[in-house]
Amino acid sequence: MLLNILSYAHTLLKECLEEGDVAIDATCGNGHDTLFLSKTVGTSGKVYGFDIQEQAIQKTSQKLTENGCHNVTLIQDSHEKIHTFIKEDVFGGAIFNLGYLPNSDKSIITKPRSTVSAIEAILEKLKTNGLVILVIYYGHPGGEEEKEAVLSYTSQLNQKEYQVLQYSFINQQNQAPFIIAIEKKKRS
């Protein structure tokens, strides 16, 4: 399939990130995206990976070690606290997987308020043409609410400063995940 949520998320990140950039995985999960970011920004770059769950941090850490990646700092805390943990002034890009950690406790989910607050924190320091990618899974209790909060926030971002793309499949019976991509037009 050419049209695919996950491969499009990575295509976008590859287009916006350069070697040496600072990139953020706001929801490490199984570490799939963290590893991708690590390889994309290279040894001169830096990745920060957040997850509130110990299991996610452990899995991600293991995956990075297996792949010989040493440019990642993993943080077991909320992605809301980005400015506490990241001191660099400019971010190249970031990715969020909104929902719950697959094969894990489905009651532990990302929440609207902290999600929006983390997005805001990242946008503040995003480089020109940098991207924040949100992969939104919402077929779980609380998912619809988070989806609405994120759509409401992102659709109101000033069009002079940001381009906000929705990439979604419209002929699916189930609540298929979709992407919101926010591009910074020019850094203020």
Add this chain to the structure above:
Amino acid sequence: MLLNILSYAHTLLKECLEEGDVAIDATCGNGHDTLFLSKTVGTSGKVYGFDIQEQAIQKTSQKLTENGCHNVTLIQDSHEKIHTFIKEDVFGGAIFNLGYLPNSDKSIITKPRSTVSAIEAILEKLKTNGLVILVIYYGHPGGEEEKEAVLSYTSQLNQKEYQVLQYSFINQQNQAPFIIAIEKKKRS
């Protein structure tokens, strides 16, 4: 800008089309997409370009001549009549620009019924992983009606046979154009 309607339409066509393919520009307009298709399928491929307006066919013909492209047949007729003019059995991909011809008579617009009927005709012969790209401009009288007809038709395409993507900017004040991309999962 990384996120851009027109460059994404071409990116998708480039991904799905191979040299030697049959490609269709259902609305030649100024010939921009026709030229792109011609170069993409190469000298072993074939492009059919439709437009009901003489001015569009002339402009497109001129553009193709200037660029030394000889693999295109231009047809001044409705894209509804695809099966009358194209005898090949398999199409690689197609593009529609829905709306009116820029810098021209704004009362001459694509219409819901003939648009949907042309899409149907193309899907019938589309190769596996072939794409039909619709770039939808709807900020003109009649545009909203066509948009609704196309969304209604495409969102009901069987998800086992087709993947239907909507690619749109959600923070725009005006009626920004958007893309619908239909991918054939497997040829029956």
